[in-house]
Amino acid sequence: MNFTVLTYLGGSMVSVNKLRNISFSRGYARFARKATQLGLDLCGGKNRLLNINSEGKNKAIDWIGKNLSSAENRLILGASALMSQPFIDAANKDVDSETRRISVCRTVAKIIAGTATGYSIRKLCIKTIDAFTKDPAKLKEGAKFNKLRTCLLPALKYTADELSQYKNALGTLLALGVMVFTNFLIDAPLTKFLTNVFAGKGDKNV
Amino acid sequence: MFRPDTVFRNFKNTILTKYGPNPAKMLIYTGVLGWFLSSAAQVVAIAVNDKIPKEQKMFLIPQEISDGAINVLSFFLVTSAIKNFASKLVSTGKLANPKIRKFLNETGLDVKKGLGQTKFNIEKLANYDQIKDDYKSFKNGIDVIGMTLGSILSCNIITPILRNKVAADRQQKTLAELHKIEQAKLKSPRGISMDNYCKSAALKYSSPYSGSLKI
Numbered sequence: 025m026n027f028t029v030l031t032y033l034g035g036s037m038v039s040v041n042k043l044r045n046i047s048f049s050r051g052y053a054r055f056a057r058k059a060t061q062l063g064l065d066l067c068g069g070k071n072r073l074l075n076i077n078s079e080g081k082n083k084a085i086d087w088i089g090k091n092l093s094s095a096e097n098r099l100i101l102g103a104s105a106l107m108s109q110p111f112i113d114a115a116n117k118d119v120d121s122e123t124r125r126i127s128v129c130r131t132v133a134k135i136i137a138g139t140a141t142g143y144s145i146r147k148l149c150i151k152t153i154d155a156f157t158k159d160p161a162k163l164k165e166g167a168k169f170n171k172l173r174t175c176l177l178p179a180l181k182y183t184a185d186e187l188s189q190y191k192n193a194l195g196t197l198l199a200l201g202v203m204v205f206t207n208f209l210i211d212a213p214l215t216k217f218l219t220n221v222f223a224g225k226g227d228k229n230v
Numbered sequence: 231m232f233r234p235d236t237v238f239r240n241f242k243n244t245i246l247t248k249y250g251p252n253p254a255k256m257l258i259y260t261g262v263l264g265w266f267l268s269s270a271a272q273v274v275a276i277a278v279n280d281k282i283p284k285e286q287k288m289f290l291i292p293q294e295i296s297d298g299a300i301n302v303l304s305f306f307l308v309t310s311a312i313k314n315f316a317s318k319l320v321s322t323g324k325l326a327n328p329k330i331r332k333f334l335n336e337t338g339l340d341v342k343k344g345l346g347q348t349k350f351n352i353e354k355l356a357n358y359d360q361i362k363d364d365y366k367s368f369k370n371g372i373d374v375i376g377m378t379l380g381s382i383l384s385c386n387i388i389t390p391i392l393r394n395k396v397a398a399d400r401q402q403k404t405l406a407e408l409h410k411i412e413q414a415k416l417k418s419p420r421g422i423s424m425d426n427y428c429k430s431a432a433l434k435y436s437s438p439y440s441g442s443l444k445i
Binding site: 057060061063064065067068071072073074075076077082084085086087088089090092094097098100101104105107108109112113116118119122123126127130131134138142176177178179180182185186187189190192193194196197200203204207208211212213215216219220223 | 239242243245246247248249250251252253256257260261263264267268270271272274275276278279281282285286289290293314315318319322323324325326327328331341345346347348366367368369370371372373374375377378381382385386387390391394395398399401402
């Protein structure tokens with residue numbers, strides 16, 4: 025944004041401030057950089073460096089980076105959601121007790137249905153992509169469907185880790201396409217069914 | 231000229247170059263899309279569930295819409311911020327594993343020479359290729375951990391609290407509107423004479439429990 029501040033003094037136009045370029049994006053970038061620096065300084069103290077020396081921890085970090093796909097991520101989110109969201113809904117005093125009770129039941133139903141279908145479909149789709157991204161060097165020469173088994177491989181050069189992440193990404197995108205339909209065909213009816221089951225059996229004084 | 235095979239090849243290459251070296255980025259983008267689709271389905275599920283009373287639907291539908299909108303915003307703001315911070319921890323050399331620390335020490339870098347400062351970036355070092363594989367592996371792991379923690383915080387703590395506030399506010403406004411319409415209908419009751427009204431008023435307020443009557 026450019027601002028030119030001009031004022032009229034003694035019959036002549038005087039530019040009080042020269043043309044000033046106040047860039048919002050530049051200001052935001054500066055703020056973000058300062059906030060990040062503050063966060064870095066707060067981690068372990070200013071001018072101190074942090075090390076992860078444990079071999080087990082470093083192996084775990086490597087494994088997470090290489091193997092944690094969107095399916096496992098969905099499972100972690102679902103498990104942690106079950107430990108927090110129902111309690112947040114139950115503590116919501118802005119609504120009457122019956123609405124609160126239904127809200128808790130539906131939240132639990134939604135988490136169970138969403139996590140079960142989300143995890144299964146993502147995992148299935150990543151497996152499906154894996155079937156079509158086989159390493160040509162590992163396939164038997166002249167075997168049937170060899171071309172089909174490699175049809176989703178990228179044309180560019182890649183490392184084994186990059187290929188693994190590529191399979192996860194492609195599998196997740198395929199899963200999102202599949203979930204457009206399963207959200208309506210499985211998720212929604214399952215959530216409705218579980219909500220009714222929980223609402224029928226739940227404590228009416230939640 | 232449009233050629234499907236070229237488009238498909240470019241698509242595969244884009245996925246590889248964009249997400250191959252950066253799995254956390256892929257998790258954020260697909261997460262946003264996933265929450266959006268999931269919320270749309272849940273709204274439909276509540277709307278067609280005839281066992282949920284109308285008044286509760288008025289709360290649950292806005293709750294679900296708020297949930298979806300806040301989820302998407304949370305992902306971009308909270309999850310991205312935490313993931314980017316986790317990235318900075320590694321790229322500035324503030325957090326390292328023994329291999330990366332040894333490399334930095336051998337290069338002669340320490341706190342006084344910029345380690346732990348936002349302007350410093352290991353990836354821009356002249357001898358970066360020596361540590362590239364170990365660094366990428368460690369950074370991807372920290373990125374994914376940061377992204378996962380960010381999404382737990384945004385989706386499972388911030389979103390439910392905010393969406394409940396927003397949905398309860400909407401429900402109260404909607405109920406107030408409904409009551410306003412009902413009261414407008416009751417302003418001039420029909421089918422009752424003044425005589426009958428006086429009799430019923432006398433009966434109602436002559437009881438010993440009518441202490442709240444104000445004249």
